[in-house]
Structure formats: C-alpha cells, structure tokens
Amino acid sequence: DAKTTQPTSMDCAEGRAANLPCNHSTISGNEYVYWYRQIHSQGPQYIIHGLKNNETNEMASLIITEDRKSSTLILPHATLRDTAVYYCIVRLLDSNYQLIWGAGTKLIIKP
Amino acid sequence: GAGVSQSPRYKVAKRGQDVALRCDPISGHVSLFWYQQALGQGPEFLTYFQNEAQLDKSGLPSDRFFAERPEGSVSTLKIQRTQQEDSAVYLCASGQQGYEQYFGPGTRLTVT
Numbered sequence: 001d002a003k004t005t006q007p008t009s010m011d012c013a014e015g016r017a018a019n020l021p022c023n024h025s026t027i028s029g030n031e032y033v034y035w036y037r038q039i040h041s042q043g044p045q046y047i048i049h050g051l052k053n054n055e056t057n058e059m060a061s062l063i064i065t066e067d068r069k070s071s072t073l074i075l076p077h078a079t080l081r082d083t084a085v086y087y088c089i090v091r092l093l094d095s096n097y098q099l100i101w102g103a104g105t106k107l108i109i110k111p
Numbered sequence: 112g113a114g115v116s117q118s119p120r121y122k123v124a125k126r127g128q129d130v131a132l133r134c135d136p137i138s139g140h141v142s143l144f145w146y147q148q149a150l151g152q153g154p155e156f157l158t159y160f161q162n163e164a165q166l167d168k169s170g171l172p173s174d175r176f177f178a179e180r181p182e183g184s185v186s187t188l189k190i191q192r193t194q195q196e197d198s199a200v201y202l203c204a205s206g207q208q209g210y211e212q213y214f215g216p217g218t219r220l221t222v223t
Contacts, residue, residue: 034211041216042216042217043115043202043204043214043215043216043217044154044202044204044214045214046211046212046213049211087153098144098146098156098159098167098170099144099154099156099212100156101153101154101155102153103151103152103153104153
C-alpha cells in the first residue's frame, strides 16, 4: 500500500500558484519525499525530492513540515501544460527498489 | 539527450497470443524497472534489474510474465498467453543508484 495520501483532484487558474498537499504521517527518518507527475499518455516525469529541508528547482518548490508528516508541492506560475496527475512518493534514497505509487492528484489548470 | 524508449507504443493482441515489449534504457543506467499501469491508477511494480541481474520479480502477476536483460542494457518483458486482464500500459524506467528514475512513454497493450 502507498504510504502517502493526496486529494483526488484539484483545480488552479492559469498563472496562479498551484499548491498540492501530501500526507505521509508514517514516514521514517531516512525516507525522502519524491514528487513525479504524469501528463496524459506519457510516462511519469520526475519533479523534485527532499528529506527535511525545503527544496527548489526550475520546475517547483517542495515544502516539508518540521515533523515531516506532510509536504506541499508548489508550482509557482501554473500553465496549461502543467495539467497532469501528480504523485507524492516516499522512499529510501539509496534504494534501487521500486517506487510505490498511490492514485495521485489530478491537477487541472484552467485558463 | 536520448531518454528511455519503448516499443511498440501500442500493441493489440488477441487473447492467447504471446507479446514482447522492448525497453531501451538511458545509456549507462544500471537500474531498470518495469511497471504496469491500469487505467486511472498509479503504476504498480513488476520487476527490477541491476545490470543483467534480475534482483526482484515479486511484482510479476503470474508465471505468464517473464522479463530479461541479458546484456545489462535493453530489456524485454514477455507475456505469454495474454488475457484481457493484462490490458494496461507497461512502463519502463531506468536510473542510477540513489537517484531518480527516468520513465519511457510506455507501451499500451490491449488484449481483445
């Protein structure tokens, strides 16, 4: 079973920040939070990952609460091309092993 | 640069036929994963290779499913005697230890 829970769907206006929440209350101390997204008919795409500090890259920002039981992915200026299913996953950094996926959040960016 | 490629992109098979799905990982990537994704759901793990060694095949749903990676690069997922419940998108991902997995576009298999 997936170790994370996410809302089934969300809407966001184009040009606004999209904030996608994720709960991972059973995360262990050495597990990282990863975010992927999957645009329709494509394979999943890596977005960002973090352990306990906030992270930012060219695609998004990741905010992890101090107790690490939840996190938020932020797309600062959403575009129509950001419409996708967003998956929050926890895993060990050094593990070569499988990613365990939930159902993700369907994010719809509206013009 | 070249990413993970999969072929064919679409495959229609009659029930009972055998199919072979190919994955070309990113050059030099040691790890290779196969996932199965049903419509509207997240991917589910099938099997994992490190170079040519199949280290985990616990996700393969039955003995009709077989995967190989004989030279540690290209991998093939074979499904024998296909059944309707095998209809899904089959995703391949490659990566280096400790880093993110890069996914191919998937092969959509439809069994009629």
